Amino acid sequence: DGGITQSPKYLFRKEGQNVTLSCEQNLNHDAMYWYRQDPGQGLRLIYYSQIVNDFQKGDIAEGYSVSREKKESFPLTVTSAQKNPTAFYLCASSTATGRAEAFFGQGTRLTVV
Amino acid sequence: AQTVTQSQPEMSVQEAETVTLSCTYDTSESDYYLFWYKQPPSRQMILVIRQEAYKQQNATENRFSVNFQKAAKSFSLKISDSQLGDAAMYFCAYRSVRDDKIIFGKGTRLHILP
Numbered sequence: 258d259g260g261i262t263q264s265p266k267y268l269f270r271k272e273g274q275n276v277t278l279s280c281e282q283n284l285n286h287d288a289m290y291w292y293r294q295d296p297g298q299g300l301r302l303i304y305y306s307q308i309v310n311d312f313q314k315g316d317i318a319e320g321y322s323v324s325r326e327k328k329e330s331f332p333l334t335v336t337s338a339q340k341n342p343t344a345f346y347l348c349a350s351s352t353a354t355g356r357a358e359a360f361f362g363q364g365t366r367l368t369v370v
Numbered sequence: 371a372q373t374v375t376q377s378q379p380e381m382s383v384q385e386a387e388t389v390t391l392s393c394t395y396d397t398s399e400s401d402y403y404l405f406w407y408k409q410p411p412s413r414q415m416i417l418v419i420r421q422e423a424y425k426q427q428n429a430t431e432n433r434f435s436v437n438f439q440k441a442a443k444s445f446s447l448k449i450s451d452s453q454l455g456d457a458a459m460y461f462c463a464y465r466s467v468r469d470d471k472i473i474f475g476k477g478t479r480l481h482i483l484p
Contacts, residue, residue, distance in 0.1 A: 288470045297379070299461060299476035307470050316473070345413065351472070357403045357465055359472055361415035 259284045263348050263362035270342075270369050278333045278365045280348035289331035290349040290359060293317060300347060306331055307353065335367065342369045372397045374464050376475035383452045384483050390437075391447045391478045393462030403465040404438065406447045409477075410458040418460070421445065449480075457482045 261282045270276045282289065288307050292300040302315030306325040320339025325331055331350075335342045345366050349359040373396045383389035395404070406418040421429045421438050428436050433453075437446045449456055462475040 290472060292474070297476065299376075300474040302471070302473055305471060313469070313471070315471075347415065349415075349472070351465075351470070353470060358405055358417050358420055359415075359463075359465075364413050 261348060261350055261360055261362040263346075263365050266363065266365060268365055268367045270367070272369055273337045275337060276335050276342075276367065276369075278335070278346055278348075278367070280331045280333065280362060282329050282331075282350040282360075284350055284360060285328070286350035286360070287328070287353045288351045289325065290351070291315075291321075291323065291331070291333045292347045292349065294345040294347060294364075303333065303346075342367060372399070372464055372466065372471070372473055374462050374473055374475040376462055376478050378478045379476070380479045380481070382481040382483055383449075385452055385454060387452055388448060388450045389452055389480065391449075391460050391462075391480070393445045393447070393475060395443050395445065395462070395464050397443070397464065397466075399466060399468060401467045403467070404436075404445045405463040405465070406434070406436070406445075407461045407463060407474075408456075408458045409461065415461075419447065452482050454482050454484065456480060 264279045290305040291303040304323040306312035322334045347364045348362045351359045375394045402423045404421045408416045419431045433450045435448045459477045461477045465472045
C-alpha cells in the first residue's frame with residue numbers, strides 16, 4: 258500500500274530537549290512538506306523540499322530543522338529554540354506535476370512538558 | 371508572498387440543504403492550483419476538490435463544486451444536499467507552480483444540523 262507514514266502518533270518530551278518527528282513516503286513523490294496545526298491557526302508551513310538535498314523555509318521555520326537525504330524521508334527536528342512546540346504536526350508529499358495535490362500522513366501530536 | 375484567507379471560522383447548515391464556504395487568496399502568479407481539503411475529527415486530511423488556475427470551467431465532484439473567480443481571486447466551495455458526514459473542518463489551499471509551495475487558510479468548521 259502506498260502512502261505516508263508519520264511516527265509516532267503521540268510524542269511526549271521534556272522542555273529543553275530536541276525531538277525528531279519521522280515522515281516516510283513510498284509514493285515516489287519529489288516534494289515533501291511539514292505543517293504545524295494549532296487551534297484556530299489552520300495549517301502553517303514549517304519547511305518544504307522539492308528535491309533530495311534541498312529544502313526551503315516556510316512561514317514558521319524558526320526553532321525547527323529538517324533534512325532530505327533520501328527521496329522517501331523528510332524528518333523534522335523540533336529544537337529547544339522553539340518556544341511553544343506543543344502542537345499537531347502533519348507531513349505531506351506531492352508530485353511536482355500532474356494532479357499536484359498533497360497527500361498527508363496521519364499526524365504526530367507532540368506534547369512538551 | 372501568497373496568502374489564503376477564509377473569513378468564516380464556523381458555519382452551520384441544515385441536513386439536505388446547500389452551504390457555501392468562502393476562500394480568497396492573494397498572489398502575483400498567473401498559474402497555480404487551488405484545493406479544498408476536509409479534516410474530520412480523525413484529523414486525516416482528505417482532498418475534496420481541486421482547480422487548475424488556467425481552466426475557466428469550475429470543478430465539480432459529486433455534491434461538491436467550486437466557484438472560481440480568477441480576477442477576483444476567489445475560490446468558494448458549495449456543498450449540496452449536506453449530509454451528517456460532511457461535518458468537519460474545511461481548508462482552502464494554494465499551490466504555487468513556480469516553487470511547489472502549498473499554503474493553507476485557517477479553516478472553516480462546518481456543522482450539519484439534523
